[in-house]
Amino acid sequence: MSAAEAVHGAAAAVHGAAPSGGLAIDPMHQFHISTIYPLHIGGFDVSFTNSAMWMVIVAAAISLLTIAGMGKRSLVPGRWQSVAELSYEFVSNMLRDNVGDAGKRFFPFVFTLFMFVLFCNMGGMLPYSFTVTSHIIVTFGLAMFIFLGVTVLGFAVHGLHFFHFFVPKGVPAALLPLLVVIEVISYLTRPISLSVRLFANMMAGHTMLKVFAGFVIAMGWAGGFLPLAFMVAFTGLEILVAFLQAYVFAILTCIYLNDALHMH
């Protein structure tokens, strides 16, 4: 982080909304990581940043919903309990439909993953917030963990037989070497596609919002209403994307789990 950026970060609490010359707005500023509390442990930089703060907020919100929301444990659920139960059953059905009963022991993980990504995406829709999932390192970290975990699981369940996963059935022998190479590459690119899909969606959407917000300000009272109307519609779409990408992330995790457990 440069000194100029730090100054900029301190001055512009409204992410990118503060005029800074030119188009009067920096649409990428909202993704800026600013350190709140510098911290170094064992030579590693583990500073508490705005990203970390939003992760904590997201985790707290999820805990509040699923623990405090279930506080009464009513037979007939109230609003919060309904949402908590709905989330539970949504993920539970997703896992059952895609993995079957064998996936049950991974339910806490898939649930945590889905809720974490969903709340990070949705939290990013709040004004002045920070979108944790708009950073490739976060989505790649999650995707890599899933990829490694699923691969280890595949070998643990099937042993070396798991290599058969890369050999398609009913294919002419001549084509087999080519197809195996393709299968291996497609398998190895899973963490990349999984993480880039989420990160790119979040980043592109939020950048678009900021760019059009800049148009609203630049065009002023005379012509700002058109981009404003677009922003309103696009915000709705972004909320849909926020949910959809969390869903896609979770369901792909389920599919990878199913591949590891059942090999097609």
Next chain:
Amino acid sequence: MPQLDFATFVPQLAWLTIVFVVLYVLMSRIALPRIATVLEGRRERIAGDLDKAAQSKAQTDAAIAAYEKALAEARAKAHTIAQATRDKLASETEAKRVAIEAQLNEKIAKAEAAIKATKETALANVRTVAVDVAGAIVSQLLGEDADKAATERAVDAALKG
């Protein structure tokens, strides 16, 4: 592009790990078992209630069947009793009628006998009266007492004529 600022990678990964692990523990240890208990409890409650409802329905059906059976029996019984009563009353009425008829016949016979006797007596008295009247007429006409025996003969002759 702030996303490619490698200096921020380590703190982000570190906090991602911390937060995700804490959240995972919270979810798997507290939240999810709690929700599962509530959902399971509700499922059991609903299944139990449905069972109860089915039992109640079976009981109701049995009660209705029993009621209908009792009703049919009662109806049949009532019919039998009514028929028996009707028969009994009819036979009693018939008996009374026969008795009264007999009594009436008897009375009629008695009355007829009495009439017959009266008639005979009356007829018997006619001669005596005729004789007396004839005697009285003769004595009035002749101015002397009529011969009783001759009067009687004359009356008898007149009566026979």
